[in-house]
Amino acid sequence: MSVTRREIDIQNSMKVSESLKIATTGLKTNKTRSMLTVLGIVIAVASIMIMMSVGKSSEAFIVGELSGLGSETFIIRPGQEPAGPTDITDLLFSDSLKTKDIEALKRKENVPDLVEIMPLVVIPGSVSYEGDTYRADTFGADALFFSKAFKLKIEEGREFTQNEISSNASVVVIGDKVKKELFGESDAIGKHIKIKDRKMKIVGVYEKSGQVAFLNIDETAIVPYTTAQTYLLGINYFNEVVVKVTSGDVVNQAARDAEATLRDLHNITDPSKDDFYIQTQEGLVDQVSGIINSLTVFLSSVVAIALVVGGVGVMNIMLVSVTERTREIGLRKALGATNKDILQQFLIEAILLTGFGGAIGIIIGGGISYATSVILKTVLELDLPFAVPYLAAFLGVVVSASTGVIFGIYPARKAARLNPIDALRYE
């Protein structure tokens, strides 16, 4: 008649589905409290979602913009590579890249893979036509190269020619928005707009192109770089030099050749004293991805702290719940629940609580991320694509459920270890 070990073995512990039912009933009994308890987890998981989603979108956006430049292109900039935002302003005033550098780089023996080279000059200020002013992004460049590099098409007119560049001609190619702002629907070709008080003849209008490589083409005005240097700014240096090589495979080698040529020309022996720096598309992508990733990691660790705080909240409420339900635990034990059954019940309750919080967090976080991309698109006209961060959603579920396990185990063990008669007598 006595109970055999086998009987005990056969008697499986209470099924998880039953524990789930009990836990759900327990949580439903105190709906408001359950909701408030998981708030910390909801916020933390939503933050993870937002950060990873926005991080991923920004990365996709920036990488997309950089790709607009083409993998067979690299950029030479004057000065030292900027380490921070203040250094960027120095770039505009660095005068180390001049016409002789362009001539040297063009020579086959120096950079054999070079196909084309375009110096670029930034022209601050706005453009105007008969009293109407528009704040366009104005550059001195090679319009043909510019069109090719950014894969742009001319809607009306033409790009300016090499001859016009050589002769410092006062010609300009404008973007779609510049044309519409200054001329509306009427014809712009052949008319003169004023840049830095100098009349420039419009020879071409770009097709509506939007954002390419951080530049809104529709808002640009391109004049020959020679004209910009001589007549508009009175300088003899460039702000940027864009180099196109035969293919993406040789871009690193070509960059090294250009580096050697310029060092030689500038009499630089110590690379740390370079007065220029080169950025390849691949390098820029890596750099940007690296920055975004480390920013995401940093912010994630802040969120991890939020999760711990949320977890402590869950543990606190679970302890209160165990105390409140001491008699229930005693009763369940009197009716045959083993320590494992009670442990399982409270642990599932904690996991359900945090898992539920995680799910809500994912929905809220996803919603906010989506809304952010929509707002940026409509308000700032920034084409930040909404990227569903599946990893973040998965992480959110795993992390929140783990929080339930980590912070639920102590209250659950406390409940499981209660002596049945002490628990039943608890007032």
Added chain:
Amino acid sequence: MSKKELIHLENLVKTFPDGTHALRGISLSIEKGSFTAIMGPSGSGKSTLVNILGFLDKQTNGTYIFDNKNSFDYTEDELAHIRNAKMGFVFQSFNLLAKISVFDNVMLPLLYSKINKNEWKRRTDLAIRAVGLSHRTKHDVTKISGGEKQRVAIARALVNNPEIIFADEPTGNLDSKSGQIVMETIQNLNEKQGRTICLITHEAYVAGYAGRTITLKDGQVVKDITVHERHKKGDRYTK
């Protein structure tokens, strides 16, 4: 220990950590199918004794043999299994879970049993019918009378078909009419189903339902009398 014995105690002692001697050497046996009432004034040790018999507490010293095995030889999980499969409990304060139905309360021990899930509903319905509450199956336990609550507790004690039912002051919180119904239900379980009953009471009329009355005082048995002896002596304990 005879084959008919379900419980056998020898010199059972219980001393609480604060030094209170609740039981001071109890020796007795309870046979299968018997109906035993344990009486005594407050502090006599009757609840402590039943808690130990029901494996809800442990003795400090002495031997407790349940189902031919010494209580100290059972593991914690085995004890939980015995409480589930071989014992039923009825408490003075009912100890029902609020906010769930009569049915769910009665079914509770089955959650921890090895009984097949397909059997749960049939067994629960049977137990509820046995205490005459079939019309209350779906009711919330907070919305039924005290007498009905105690009958729900009895149904819960029955659902696993236990060998023995321990009832600690089952009529303590009930009016006399409800108390009578509850006691008749318990007596039926003993007489018609042959279940062993061990009941604590301080009321003579409740003890009158039992075939044997053990009286405790200061943690010791001072009287152990069967119904035949009682009748012979013209004992005033009658139902």
